[in-house]
Amino acid sequence: MSTKGKKVQKTVIYKRVNFHADTKGQTLKALLESALSKRQKLGERRQNVARAEDPIYHAIGSTKCENPGFVFGALMTYTPDTDPLCIIDDAEAVDIVLEKVSAPTTDDGKRREFLASLMFFAVIGNHMVLMQSQALKSAHFEAYLQWYLHASEVLEGTNTLQLIDTPSEAVKKKMNQAKGVRTIKLGGEVLPPSVIVPHSTEITPKTKEVAVQTTAMATATQDDFGVLAALKKLMKPSQAAKIDFEKLAGSNIELSVTLRYSRKTTEDGQKLMDSLGAALRNTDDVETELQLIGGGSIKGSDLKLTGSIGVMSYDGQLNASEVYEGLRQWLLQKVSEQELSVA
Secondary structure (H helix, E strand, C coil): CCCCEEEEEEEEEEEEEEECCCCCCCCHHHHHHHHHHHCCCHHHHCEECCECCECCEEEEEEEECCCCCCEEEEEEEECCCCCCEEECCCCCCCCCCEEECCCCCCCCCCCCCCEEEEEEEEEECCEEEEECCCCCCHHHHHHHHHHHHHHCCCCCCCCCEEEECCCCHHHHHHHHHCCCEEEEEEEEECCCCCCCCCCCCEECCECCCCECCEECCCCCCCCCCHHHHHHHHCCCHHHHHCCCHHHHCCCCCEEEEEEECCCCCCCCHHHHHHHHHHHCCCCCCCEEEEEECCCCEEEHHHHCCEEEEEEEEECCEECHHHHHHHHHHHHHHHHHCCCCCCC
16 A cells, blocks of 8 residues: 655634633633543543434544643544445446445454544644534534533533634724624525534624624524524524425525614624624534625634645545644744734
């Protein structure tokens, strides 16, 4: 097998960690380290996100805590007792041949399982950098952390956390210098191509006279995601239940929601962005635009701090240590360039 490597560019995204209740000075990094020391075995780390009889596991794999201030790791997902199908890649073949491939067992008889996906992460304090995959997004990691920290009894009671998108310091400055927000626009396809785990959160920007409330995500079923969830949330549950949304696939129907302010908002820009960051933190398929009083606008992509890192790929696989170092350097670069403050 060839082990020749090639350099590839991978997208990374910054998330700020927000707890709903006081953690007594404990950061996510400290809580995660404590959880990893308490629940070290795979059986203690894996969370079943499907039915008990047909499990699909999410679990943190190997971790690295050697670098001062950082915890590195990867969230992985796999389905036990499942052998994938392979196609015989013969361009001249008339009959397409599919074969089931089983991984050999270990010397002591333990079954090897094929990983469906990996999502790498780096945590420092209450700040996080993620390299998401097609199958694993920040919403999955947020849900996993809720479960793991509570199962490890390091996060108290009903306290929960959110992984919130945060704009660059330049965008924050632009918001703070503006006279206010005139319009918030939300839109996108009703059935976008990507599917994410639903979360219920609300945007509640206020003016002196009006409190406008909408919802970016709903939690009615595991099929809710993106604009579809927002559309359902605008209806009564009995109305939404009558509509077969799956039949809308391929219909190119889009939803657009516009929130307008007739007066200058009294909330400062940072509070508004915090509300938007929490409400839209898992809405990869929702387009967002803020139109400012006095002119100018901020697109949804500017409400997130993203970038890319170059890492080596060997036979299609990434070296974890190289990824971790790339995540660390990217975050520190954003701090040094004053695009991000982690104080």
